[in-house]
Amino acid sequence: MRAAPLTYRSEEVRTVAVIGCGLIGGAWAAYFLSRGLDVRAYDPLPDGEARLAAVVKDALADLETVGGAQFGQGELSYFVDMAGAVAGADYVQENAPEKIALKQDLLQAIDALAPADVVIGSSTSSFPASDLQAKCAQPQRVVVAHPFNPPHLVPLVEIVRGGLTDPQAQDAAYRFFERIGKAPVRVAKEAVGHLANRMSAALWREAVHIVAEGIASVEDVDRAIRFGPGLRWAIDGPHMLYHLGGGEGGIDAYLRHLGPAQEARWATLGAPTLDADTCGKLIAGVAEEADGRSIGELKARRDRLMIAVLKALAADESGDR
Known part of the structure; x- marks a missing residue:
């Protein structure tokens, strides 16, 4: 039985x-x-x-x-x-x-x-x-x-x-x-790094490529994310953001009109290796951006600002605007 x-x-x-x-x-x-x-x-x-x-x-x-x-x-x-x-x-x-x-x-x-x-x-x-x-x-x-x-x-x-x-x-x-x-x-399906770490790894791979190729500095890469898409990512995920990017036509319009531009960018994305030269650039760049702040100080700042973001999101979810 x-x-x-x-x-x-x-x-x-x-x-x-x-x-x-x-x-x-x-x-x-x-x-x-x-x-x-x-x-x-x-x-x-x-x-x-x-x-x-x-x-x-x-x-x-x-x-x-x-x-x-x-x-x-x-x-x-x-x-x-x-x-x-x-x-x-x-x-x-x-x-x-x-x-x-x-x-x-x-x-x-x-x-x-x-x-x-x-x-x-x-x-x-x-x-x-x-x-x-x-x-x-x-x-x-x-x-x-x-x-x-x-x-x-x-x-x-x-x-x-x-x-x-x-x-x-x-x-x-x-x-x-x-x-x-x-x-x-x-x-639903096992993958190395699960879900969010895979997406984080994809972003960092391109960030490393940009630094390695001299396109931008470590600090400018981080500033571009912090004051650009990072602000939006705390509110909506990538698919919803591109849905909004399509205007009244939504994601369907975006894919039809701007999909080829995305594919063109994808074709130029880098595949860096963490060799000695690249690691040296990253380490020096992060040290310059940290500007003498300790790991403890950086973590405290991260958590303080994260708490502020969470409180803002919680207020929005509760309808308290």
Whole structure:
């Protein structure tokens, strides 16, 4: 007799296990807590709890600035063994370093501990879900749930299924992240870099080509994006922007009248290599643009401005103009 399809937890998720508590795992923990979820955390390193506390403290301060978070409702518990963290969890988020053997072994262990209706998500930015599932006895509930950095601020979560993933598990993960205020997207077919990183890589490839060929400096490339298309990209994606670019005729008119011009530009795009000369130009150009500011200062500025953008977008979504 055929078994009934499994219903995975999504709407009923109240407790999340966060496995791996570095910058990504800590930011995830803070976000889950801010949405009223209890978090059960585990990290194998001896200073894991202290590192987690520091990341969570800073991330919660950012989230409080953004507004709309349910502070004080989520409870954080730290465990010295993974079994304790996974026990009682309705969803598991894995955040180990980007080493495939390590992630496979870790997911195999999580899979053995979590109930069959609990979805297991990996924060991996590199590996396809099919590879991550390789050692799991229940691979059908393993998905990639890839955040964009910093995870507590950027709404995007890419939900990617592998060759053995049950589509219902992907849907459950999608509904869960949507319910807690994220902006999930379903990636229906595995690709290196998933979705957003592929598009970012395409843009940076051309940016590197422009610098390598002496067309523009590092700083001018960055200024062109910051004060040009980057402003629009925070509002609409590339397809919608070209739909607007077609005027009253929309994307159909754009493709008919300006499609050939796009193809002409595509034909001239570069394919640079990161050789010593190119890397030297990039490093020198970034140093000039940074103008003595530390990585910490640059990150603080990024997060401060990102919070301002998020608040503006949230006001627009709520109709408060």
